[in-house]
Amino acid sequence: MADIISEYEDRLPIKILGEIKNNLPKGISDSKLKKIMEAVYDEYSNAKAHPGESVGLIAAESIGEPGTQMTLNTFHFAGVAEMNVTLGLPRIIEILDGRKELDNPMMEIYLKKPYASGKKVEELRHLALQIKETKLKDISTEFTINIADFTIEVSLDKDKMKEIELTNSKVMDAILKQLKGYNIKDNKDSLVLKARSKEDVFNDAYKTKEKIKGITVKGIKGISQVLPVKREDEFVIITAGSNLADVLQLEEVDAYRTTTNNIFEIEQVLGIEAARQSIINEIFKVIESQGLNVDVRHIMLVADTMCVSGTLKGITRYGVVSDKSSVLARASFETPIKHIINAALVGEVDNLDSVVENVMVNQPVPIGTGLPSLAVKAPQKAKEK
């Protein structure tokens, strides 16, 4: 049995072979298995795109046409916390451009078993507080500079600190970690910062005063809002702002399912394969939310082209398009002068291998019926005649 399947190893993908193996009834006869394998192989080759099929263009049309019907709105999360979600065309553009900074970065943090049940509300709240970024200015009422001895006094909002489970010492630790060259004195209701160096300049103190306002005293940097949501029977924390690397460090977080909508971050933390899958998921999510119907394989192709080089590249003149080998193709996309001048400087050769160049010079495009050509060289005599 095994050798019948292994015969097909270089003709069928491993995944399909695995599925066949797992689903075969026990003690199947060799002749039956052969028939199954043949049927599967036929199905598989029928499903493959034909050589010379312009898959890229068909993908572009298949995504582009429904795209004209998409709304340009961003939607708002109803609820306590005001959270925006970019959806529709702007989001698709954001993904395809491969942007590093998103309009509305978001995370979906899944939790490990005991925490996910949400039975202990206090625990969940505690966790949410641990994730949400609290800046120094959020827990203080006043920042004052004492001109006499160039100290900065931060008056603390004790009620708020209690609410989010913060103590003076924790705040002091956080400040010391992120601000060098200062000593802190704890005055219970306030903290007094004094520079260690003697060269006290007022401007310096003023700058530090502004700087310490943004110091993260608790939580994960970049996560501005936290919203625990019940999904089926577990609690998921949805956040505004994204910081995948730091969130995955948390013990309670289920690292296998936690995601962010920032594809660039996924690429950095989890690698290019994860980024590819995430592009597919994100685009598909948008298309689905608009009630449109696009085959995933088109999206997969787009995701593949964005990721083949090993790093995430947007479909822009700096990304995927800059990788095209043809000068004319690049020039016909955007900034033609730049491309032609650079090509002239290094003496680039355009082999007229793809579509746009051939349309420009009015030659059959190497697609479909224009693809095949003679492989045999005509004998010299015949040519002369």
Added chain:
Amino acid sequence: MTEVYLNSKFAGSVDNPIEFVQKIREERRKGTISENLNVYYNENTNDIQLESSKGRARRPLIIVKDGTPLLTERHIKQLEKNEISWSDLVKQGVIEYLDAAEEENSLVAFFESELTPEHTHLEITPLAMLGYCTSLVPYGNFNQSTRLNAGSKNQKQALGFYASNFAVRMDMDVNMLHYPQKPVVSTIINDISDYDKHPAGQNIVVAIMSYKGYNMEDAIILNKGSIERGLGRSTYYRPSTAEELRYAGGLIDQICIPDKDVKGYKTEKDYRFLEDDGIIYAEAKIKEGDVVIGKTSPPRFLSSMEEYSLASSTRRESSVNLKHGEEGIVDFVMITENEEGNKLIQVKVRDERVPEVGDKFTSRHGQKGVVGLIVPQGDMPFSASGIVPDLIFSHHGIPSRMTISHLIEMIAGKTGALAGRYINGTAFDAEPEEKLRKELLSLGFRESGVETLYNGQTGEQYHAKIFIGSMYYLKLKHMVANKIHSRARGPIQLLTRQPTEGRAKEGGLRLGEMEKDTFVAHGASLLLKERFDSDRTIVPVCESCGIIAIKDNYKNKSYCPVCGENVEINDIEISYAFKLMLDEFKSLGIYPKLQLESKY
């Protein structure tokens, strides 16, 4: 202290703003202050804005004092007798104009019955909220505002009787409707604006039904008999003008029949309608290409004349001829001179336009449509009394658009036509529909307006009763004759050798970027190439330097401008646009080297 601003500039301050504003208004009504001044007291910001600048939108209202309007029966009687006019009422302080700001300070009642002591003004008529074209829509208050908008927009494009001296006017691109009628169902604005003196439509019998699907998607069906009787017939006038321009050096254009040795001489046939003065005669039947005014111009460059001055008559032909696709009869020739004293000729060409498939018609309710079929009268449905509709309108145009006024006009028009009277359809103040229905019943018709119709081709009775009535229809200025266009071969652009663009230049229809994509998506590579072959050229290329070579057909040999004659030169087929791009590269100092390779 309240600040006072005059036209948004600080002017001073007052202690008692209410009294101040009151006083200004009183003085304005008395006439001591200009009636163009408006006052607005803003309680929130506690300031007074006085406005007298140009360009504010203002509207007239009747002034109300202690719950009674100042406009009395006496005024109305005087108005009827023509003893006083509108401006007298304004002068007397009965009516005043408010701008948007002052309206904020006033309380306006819609009807007299609604008046309370708090009210400061009374609306003259609800019709005042509609514009000129919109208030021409009968029963317009039954419609959605968007339809009303569409209806008034359509009326602006209607062909009509725009001026009674049209025969001696030289207007560009105008149409005259042949038998304009005044609408049976009209509004008060029709009377006020003397619409009857320049009407723009015809009262016709309309049936709402389908006819073999030829009125799908807003199309309409016309009765051929009606067209032959003059329905929607119009004349299109287009003038041609020519001027004897003066050039530097005392040279001048000449209006004459061009000599045969003039540069660019057409054929003798083209000039056949010209009289001795070089101008066409009236009532000449002309077609495209025929010369209307013969004209020659001096050579374009003086120097070129000096260099090759073999003959002094290297004048250019610059006659005015009928453009592509046009035809008509010369209506009127005018010879005059322009401001600079140059001879100016204007020729008006007329073309009779009988309605044809593709012409656009509309009712006054935004129900526009294009003629889909012209049916011989014998094949049209007919009613028991022998009435044959002039036009068949599709029932699918009604539910989604909800133009109730369209339906009411049909009832009203039917009643009016049968009773022999005009019907007032003014919005908010029309003859009630119920009354019309009762009258229709008394005239011997079903009060619902439906009738039994018979199939014109088989004589069978239609199962459904058909809603049929009379209404006012307009022919719009968009006619196929001005738009029809096709091309198989034709002129090309000089620079790119690609087909020209646009109907006037007999241009091609562009196969654009996205259309190209569909060819690629189908893998129809060779078809794509064929479609883009319009500017294909065969050029010789030098194999050694890769630059386009020169082919000397006279000596029958090719040579390269760089490498000379002893190189291999081969012909390639490329688009002229690409050859042009290569030339542009060369002019930029970029060397585009072609490396030839056998494709097969």
